Amino acid sequence: xxxxxxxxxxxxxxxxxxxxxxxxxxxxxxxxxxxxxxxxxxxxxxxxxxxxxxxxxxxxxxxxxxxxxxxxxxxxxxxxxxxxxxxxxxxxxxxxxxxxxxxxxxxxxxxxxxxxxxxxxxxxxxxxxxxxxxxxxxxxx
Amino acid sequence: xxxxxxxxxxxxxxxxxxxxxxxxxxxxxxxxxxxxxxxxxxxxxxxxxxxxxxxxxxxxxxxxxxxxxxxxxxxxxxxxxxxxxxxxxxxxxxxxxxxxxxxxxxxxxxxxxxxxxxxxxxxxxxxxxxxxxxxxxxxxxxxxxxxx
Numbered sequence: 432x433x434x435x436x437x438x439x440x441x442x443x444x445x446x447x448x449x450x451x452x453x454x455x456x457x458x459x460x461x462x463x464x465x466x467x468x469x470x471x472x473x474x475x476x477x478x479x480x481x482x483x484x485x486x487x488x489x490x491x492x493x494x495x496x497x498x499x500x501x502x503x504x505x506x507x508x509x510x511x512x513x514x515x516x517x518x519x520x521x522x523x524x525x526x527x528x529x530x531x532x533x534x535x536x537x538x539x540x541x542x543x544x545x546x547x548x549x550x551x552x553x554x555x556x557x558x559x560x561x562x563x564x565x566x567x568x569x570x571x572x
Numbered sequence: 573x574x575x576x577x578x579x580x581x582x583x584x585x586x587x588x589x590x591x592x593x594x595x596x597x598x599x600x601x602x603x604x605x606x607x608x609x610x611x612x613x614x615x616x617x618x619x620x621x622x623x624x625x626x627x628x629x630x631x632x633x634x635x636x637x638x639x640x641x642x643x644x645x646x647x648x649x650x651x652x653x654x655x656x657x658x659x660x661x662x663x664x665x666x667x668x669x670x671x672x673x674x675x676x677x678x679x680x681x682x683x684x685x686x687x688x689x690x691x692x693x694x695x696x697x698x699x700x701x702x703x704x705x706x707x708x709x710x711x712x713x714x715x716x717x718x719x720x
Contacts, residue, residue, distance in 0.1 A: 448628070459629055461636055524630035528574050532625075559579040560635065567573040569625045 433550055435478040435491050438500045440509035443470035443519075444525040460524075468512060474555040475504055475534060479547035490547040503537040527556045531564040539566070574632040575700060577620045580642055582651035585612035586662070586671040604660060610654065613706040617646065623697030633697040641691050645683040669686045673712045677704040 446463035447456040456464040463469070477500060481490045511517050513525040523529050530555045542549040555561040579691040587610040588602040592717045598606050605611070619642060623632040624701040655671040661679055669675045681702045688699050 446630075459634075526630040528576070528625055528632050529630045531574065561577050562632075563575040563577070565573070565575075569573070570627055 432482060432490060433478050433480050434444075434493075434547065435476050436493060437474060437476050438504055439472060439474050440505050441470060441472050442508050442511050442513050443468045444513040444520070446524050448524055458490055460523070464487060464489050468514070473508070473530070475500075476551075476553040477499055477534075477538065477549070478551040478553070479542060480550035481545070481547035484546055492544075499538065499541050503541060507537075524562050527554050527560065527562040528564070528569075530554050532569050533564045534544060535564050535566055573622065573624055574704070575620050575622050576633045576635075576697070578635060578638055580615070580617045580619065580647055581614060582647050583612060583614050584650050584653055584655050585610045586655040587611070588670055588672060589656075590670050591667055594636075610656065615650075615676075616705045616708075617642075618703040619684065620700045620702070621697045622700040625712050633692075637691050641684065641687060645687055646680050673704055673706050673710065676706075677702060677712045677714045678719055680704065681716055681719055685716050685719065 445466060445468040446460040447466065447564075448459075451459070453464075453466075453560075477496070479491055479496070493531075505568050507517055513520040514528075515521070519533060520529070522535075531552050534554065535549070535552045538552070539549050549566065552564045553561055587607065588605040589598050589608075593601065606650045619638065621633045621638065625632055629692065650659065655676070656668075657663055658669070659679075661669050662675070669679075674719075680698075684699055684702070701713055701715045702709055704710045
């Protein structure tokens with residue numbers, strides 16, 4: 432069984448690689464390369480997979496999951512400028528893919544030993560663009 | 573490996589009517605959707621693409637290229653058009669397909685698949701699936717591997 436909980440945070444970012452020229456960044460990232468940055472209301476859906484406990488009927492107490500998501504995602508990310516305030520985005524471009532990967536890395540150690548194991552992280556940058564990450568190797572071999 | 577999904581919209585009219593059935597059978601089968609003058613929907617299409625992070629850019633797919641492909645193959649040819657009269661597979665092919673969301677989903681997936689290598693020539697990203705809804709209540713999903 433898969434259970435999903437949703438959290439939101441608002442943050443600003445800029446997508447540009449300091450090693451590239453302004454022109455190259457503009458070509459790759461378009462509007463998102465504006466050096467002053469811009470922001471989004473991000474929506475994150477975290478899914479766990481597991482069987483319900485036979486006594487409680489729950490895969491994981493949602494209060495507990497809520498507390499983990501608050502601590503691991505909302506606290507570090509909400510109302511921050513990702514590039515300046517939230518590592519690893521001081522050295523990694525905060526694309527939606529990299530944000531999903533970072534959220535997976537933050538959550539995985541917290542959600543690996545109970546009945547419900549981390550199954551998927553979905554990050555909406557806008558309602559029209561979202562990324563799913565399932566913990567598979569991020570780059571091709 | 574990531575799945576990146578992009579959502580698009582277009583508005584189109586259609587009529588569900590099969591040339592292989594009688595008028596009476598069409599009315600019974602398709603109900604309101606068989607109205608001879610047709611009717612329309614605001615279609616929502618989600619295109620899902622699969623791929624690894626491209627190390628240098630931190631992205632799995634260049635969204636600008638995907639947007640351009642979908643605009644050219646899907647949104648521009650379908651938006652504010654009548655599917656039964658203006659879209660070949662539903663109009664001029666014999667026998668013409670009925671423009672149900674199932675058939676429309678397959679047609680959209682086929683258009684993207686057919687032109688994919690032209691805009692994404694490498695091994696990645698791959699077209700994974702498309703989802704289409706003619707209203708928010710009925711969603712149809714078709715995988716790129718399910719079709720020719």
